[in-house]
Amino acid sequence: MSLDNATVAKIARLARLRIDEAALAPMAKELNGILDFVAQLEQVDVTGVAPMTSTVAMKLRWRADEVTDGGNAEKVTQNAPNAESGFFTVPKVIE
């Protein structure tokens, strides 16, 4: 399986990574190198094998569904590149 430039552009779009036209071919080459490497897994017979969900057998804990935190808008937004009155701001998304 080999990725072409169009597929690389599509993956970049899904990953929200801007990629210049000129960078597509080199990125395709790198990704194909990695995909060729992982293709070794095709040799492994996994018939009847369950996919791993946890290395250590453990039951997920339950907790009460209740409010334990809140009222920290200022703390939550203090690292935002652009915040106003306790809100995150983004470019306009509705026309």
Next chain:
Amino acid sequence: MDGFTIAGARDRLTKGDLSARELTQTAIKAMEAARPLNAMITETADKALDMADAADARRKSGEAGLLNGIPLAIKDLFCTEGVLTTAASHILDGFHPPYESTVTANLWKAGAVMLGKANLDEFAMGSSNETSFYGPVKSPWRRRDDNAGLVPGGSSGGSAAAVASGFALGATGTDTGGSIRQPAGFTGIVGIKPTYGRCSRWGIVAFASSLDQAGPMTRTVRDAAIMLRAMAGFDAKDSTSVEAPVPDYEAALGQSLKGLRIGIPKEYRVDNMPAEIETLWQQGIAWLRDAGAEIVDITLPHTKYALPTYYIVAPAEASSNLARYDGVRFGLRVPGKDLTDTYERTRAEGFGAEVRRRIMVGTYVLSAGYYDAYYLKAQKVRTLILRDFEEAFGKVDAILTPTAPSTAFAVGAKTNDPVEMYLNDVFTVPVNLAGLPGMSVPAGLGSDGLPLGLQLIGKAFDESTLFRVGEAIERAANFTARPEKWWEAAR
């Protein structure tokens, strides 16, 4: 700082012939002298002195904890309240967490002193500490008769350099595929990745959540035992934290190895592996046999599939974890013509080449139509890798292997071929995939004069056996080599 270990400093601090302030002042001076190594992204000298004074006050009032007054470097992947936390990425520019990671909070509760935040590969993705936005870390070690700059290994390269050069008595690391053990091996120090679930992941910048574990990097096995005890413990804030008591690991030290069975897996060899690594491994086997252990040949047949499995699972989880860096909530924002363009520009500029590459691989293997062929298949192979270990641990108590297939390499030597770089982790990655504890212990020098480590792999939650066997190797190897302090002249 050279003569100090955590255990040695603890004894002198307890006796009172050394204060935490004096020790910390010496450490800060050594840290400043070691700046040519680029081991630290942020130095926190003032905070360190405040913490040292508080430690001295606690000592006076009889409230000294396990690490009271011990100066440590903290990998800059741990969120530290009010102190810049970068993950060595441009995308976290200016991020000052309003909270403290559980592991660092545990260390401060035990009385430790923070010297600063250590350099690393960006988002812990790398094996040489060359992908950091803040520049590569230089190893304190150099080849015999050769001044070429070497890598300290990665991703915990700054932590390794901080301990190996001598200014920090210990450092925190994180290990997703070998990021504690490989740099520990490259720099002649001890590093342990505990069992998955032993140390809380809460407040550690996430890379691959099913593989990430924090652990200590120190000069001696005893120091690692002391530091891990302080770091570990159940935390309700991490859903995969394990509710099990943390033993006094130091108590395991010094016990005889009589009756212990040590497994030697025949698959832990790669093409073109230097003969001296095989020789060191055989030496390690002889040491353990002399110490009373029984040596058992074992097989871990799926070992060769661990790296390809890892390079599906880790990028997949990373692509999901790193989706949060959107230029809206923290760090860098590069304005675009609309919201999507803002996301795309911010992420393209904020992430370095290796991180972008892994996000792309991860996005692809999780995308519609490919999930079963890649991700699901990899998770099934992962089950087989764990099963190999479970079968082996029916016959043995611990496993001995080399830590890495080479000594440290030159800065820039492996940056052109990602897959070649990945091969560094061939012996460490299976341990993460199976969630087991693994420790690297310095065992000797290669013909080039650089340190070589041996790796011990244990049963889940049986770190105590690793400390017990690791100390036997440490004692037999009598590894006393230290790097020459060329960086002091380099200033």
